[in-house]
Amino acid sequence: MTKLTGKVAIITGANSGIGLATAKLFAREGAKVVITGRREEALKEAASEIDGEVLAITADAGKIDDIKRVISTTVSKFGSIDILFPNAGIAPFFPVEQTSEALFDEVIGTNLKGPFFLVKEAIPFLNDNGVVIFNTTIAHTKGFPHTGAYVASKAGLRSLVRILTSELKEKGIRAVAVSPGPIDTPIFSKLGKSEEEVEQMGAAFAAQVPLGRFGSADEIARAVVFLASSEASFVNGAEIVVDGGLSQV
Template sequence: MARLQGKVAVITGGNSGIGLATAKRFVDEGASVFIFGRRQAELDNAVTLIGGDITAVQGDASEPRDLDRLYATVEQAKGKLDVLFANAGVVELRPLEAFSTEHYDKTFDVNVRGLALTVQKALPLLRDGASVILTGSIAGVKGYPTYGTYSASKAAVRSFARTWTMELKDRGIRVNTLSPGAIDTPIMDSQVSTPEEADALRVQFAHATPLGRLGRPEEVASVALFLASEDSSFVAGIDLFVDGGIAQV
């Protein structure tokens, strides 16, 4: 039997990379999936690629009104929510000497404030016993140069999972963090200026990973499925790394 049969899921940042791969996997496993992202063309392409029971809603995870519109769409169509994958995020590399308030606000508005609002505004729809998955990162526990603000934002995400696990325990809602390592997605290209720099970054991370390669979005989607399904019914408050060992050894 499909592991998410009859479940309703929301995936922010569901139009590309890990979010897109997870949306496809969830639909294949029987879920009704709502994907949320900023770029309409990518959302349309994702709906066409995945097919089945999938709905796209355009919006920015850092904008409260956009999130209200997302959840109004879910409520009108399904009336409940079983799985929330708060996956939207941004990466902008800056060394400390190039730190700016604009850089900080851009990162924290999406990765921290937007993620908190994404979960808070879902609470009325989330059924008791639902699963909430937060996208963290190995950067939250590593000290990579130029990743300082991004790393701090992902450390905050990890902290949210601990606190929300306690705050939502009476409803049986499980909150877990899923922390990818170096995954071969378009976000890798967004961190640098040229395709050549992106290739060099991929080689650098592959060499640093004990398994000797980058991860695939589908590999992260499989772990998201585990956290979303009853297979992880006694798993709460953890940080589950999908990183080829890079943050573990």
């Protein structure tokens, strides 16, 4: 398993869930992995679970100074970057009428502004034929209630994929996205809902999926590895859906 041998990859929000699963798989495939997260202890624990060369940087994915430090520290350590996976995101679900300006700014700052400026700071150090992979969502195609700020941020990422596909083509850098459906990750415990509400929400989502279940972080990670590898060398500007068929029926 050496699809990514020698590649340098940055994964934000890698304390747990999709980010951590992807970091583990990247390392198994031979990549040098840079992981970030806001919680230092959780990040250290995550790093200890990764079997390979890993650099852990405590950073807030929505803060410009932290973003610049992630890029400069990575380049100082490894010289350049091959794979960028701005995965960090938050998903507080509230109706539009209950969404405060502060909450909206937090969601957009973490989910859209952060990835935008991570890419901006990384571009001078992205190797030719590198790849930028965003983590979007099928929700931007469905119109689920109570997802306004979250979906707005993810729809912005989908559009950014198309822009970067054009802007980075001279260096052969691909821009793509993985679009998960309902995935069993810790993000569902951070929705600002009670445990009962989270369980009800989860059951409702699972019932709508043709495969009848949530996906796993590992299933998303395998899709990200494909997108990052030479096996996807002609996949560009695309959003790969991994949702058990939910968005197709």
